Amino acid sequence: EKLQILTESKKYPVFIGEDSIQSISELLKDNVGAYSKLLIITDETVASLHLEVLQSYLKENGQAAVHIVPAGESCKTFKVYEDCLSFAIQEGLDRKSVIIAFGGGAVGDLAGFVAASFMRGIRFVQVPTTILAHDSAVGGKVAINHPLGKNMVGAFHQPEFVLYDIQFLQTLPAKELRSGFAEAIKHALISDISFYEYLKENITEINDLIRNQDVLIYILKKGIQVKADIVEKDEKEAGVRAFLNFGHTLGHAIEAEAGYGTITHGEAVMIGMVFALKISIETYDIPFSLVDFISWIRVLGYQIEPTQVSFEQLWQWMVRDKKAVQNNPVFVLLKEIGEPELVKLDKTYLQKVYHELFSLSN
Ligand code: NAD
Numbered sequence: 001e002k003l004q005i006l007t008e009s010k011k012y013p014v015f016i017g018e019d020s021i022q023s024i025s026e027l028l029k030d031n032v033g034a035y036s037k038l039l040i041i042t043d044e045t046v047a048s049l050h051l052e053v054l055q056s057y058l059k060e061n062g063q064a065a066v067h068i069v070p071a072g073e074s075c076k077t078f079k080v081y082e083d084c085l086s087f088a089i090q091e092g093l094d095r096k097s098v099i100i101a102f103g104g105g106a107v108g109d110l111a112g113f114v115a116a117s118f119m120r121g122i123r124f125v126q127v128p129t130t131i132l133a134h135d136s137a138v139g140g141k142v143a144i145n146h147p148l149g150k151n152m153v154g155a156f157h158q159p160e161f162v163l164y165d166i167q168f169l170q171t172l173p174a175k176e177l178r179s180g181f182a183e184a185i186k187h188a189l190i191s192d193i194s195f196y197e198y199l200k201e202n203i204t205e206i207n208d209l210i211r212n213q214d215v216l217i218y219i220l221k222k223g224i225q226v227k228a229d230i231v232e233k234d235e236k237e238a239g240v241r242a243f244l245n246f247g248h249t250l251g252h253a254i255e256a257e258a259g260y261g262t263i264t265h266g267e268a269v270m271i272g273m274v275f276a277l278k279i280s281i282e283t284y285d286i287p288f289s290l291v292d293f294i295s296w297i298r299v300l301g302y303q304i305e306p307t308q309v310s311f312e313q314l315w316q317w318m319v320r321d322k323k324a325v326q327n328n329p330v331f332v333l334l335k336e337i338g339e340p341e342l343v344k345l346d347k348t349y350l351q352k353v354y355h356e357l358f359s360l361s362n
């Protein structure tokens with residue numbers, strides 16, 4: 001299965017399949033061409049579960065250097081970033097070298113930023129191992145965190161290709177399945193009601209995601225297509241790319257307030273989507289049952305309200321959001337399922353909805 005991503009700055013393929021990792025050597029030959037050295041950047045968890053498989057298919061390409069970083073969000077620091085650069089220099093990487101980002105979105109963001117900045121930019125390849133990475137591996141945003149803010153230091157740097165082998169996803173814990181699946185639901189809600197209905201029919205418990213290969217491949221493909229269509233229209237986020245932030249205005253605030261890593265990104269976004277759906281239904285009178293939606297995602301194991309956090313605390317994060325305009329957070333609402341639009345909403349209204357929905361007294 002192959003998709004093409006066409007951005008203004010670059011055109012590159014995304015391959016998705018079962019055992020597609022077997023063709024990595026060939027794909028490097030066809031899509032990257034000549035290179036001097038390979039560097040795999042991966043995290044501890046992914047390395048212990050899957051590194052051998054990746055290495056075994058890279059044998060004929062000579063020994064790839066491997067740099068293993070801490071798992072999860074903690075790899076997106078200046079310290080780890082610097083370690084990656086030091087390793088690359090010590091290993092003798094040069095302008096003709098290629099980095100393989102092997103892991104979830106965190107590793108992809110880190111390794112992508114290393115590639116974007118090492119010697120003013122070298123090529124890289126994404127081999128994602130999470131469902132969430134169907135979102136992060138496409139679009140070319142790469143970044144690390146600053147102590148004062150997430151993803152504050154980064155670049156736009158598109159990969160040479162993305163290679164998704166769903167066998168790697170079999171080891172994902174339920175909470176990471178949930179995190180990634182929330183973004184798939186987001187992609188459905190902002191683009192296509194039939195995709196949404198497909199998800200609702202086919203995924204009735206969270207492990208269904210890794211039970212049926214065809215379903216998983218279909219979901220990843222559709223999700224990537226939605227993201228790609230938007231990124232193709234708007235690589236640098238001047239307009240429609242903002243629609244990808246559906247559920248994220250409140251979601252980001254919940255994530256930041258809880259502390260990154262406490263609640264997964266997708267789980268926080270899910271709460272944000274419930275909130276944005278409620279406002280959308282109220283505003284546009286769309287025929288969508290929030291009750292059905294909530295009972296579906298509850299069964300999948302999502303938390304549907306923020307744990308004991310006041311609206312005021314979240315508000316502080318929302319106004320600081322990169323997308324806020326004059327202290328008013330900008331929300332993505334749905335005029336209909338599949339039809340997003342940007343709306344600036346004021347504090348009093350948001351607070352009212354928040355209290356109605358999450359029935360907290362504070
Ligand atoms: P992640 O890379 O932190 O992975 C989540 C956890 O799962 C980690 O602990 C990881 O070690 C583990 N893991 C990864 N693959 C596994 C596997 N196959 N089996 C078992 N465990 C595995 O995070 P993520 O959820 O994939 O992505 C979140 C990150 O992506 C955030 O840093 C976020 O900022 C970033 N992101 C970037 C973009 C973008 O456009 N660049 C978009 C969305 C999110």
Ligand code: ZN
Nearest residue numbers: 183248265269
């Ligand atoms: Zn997201």
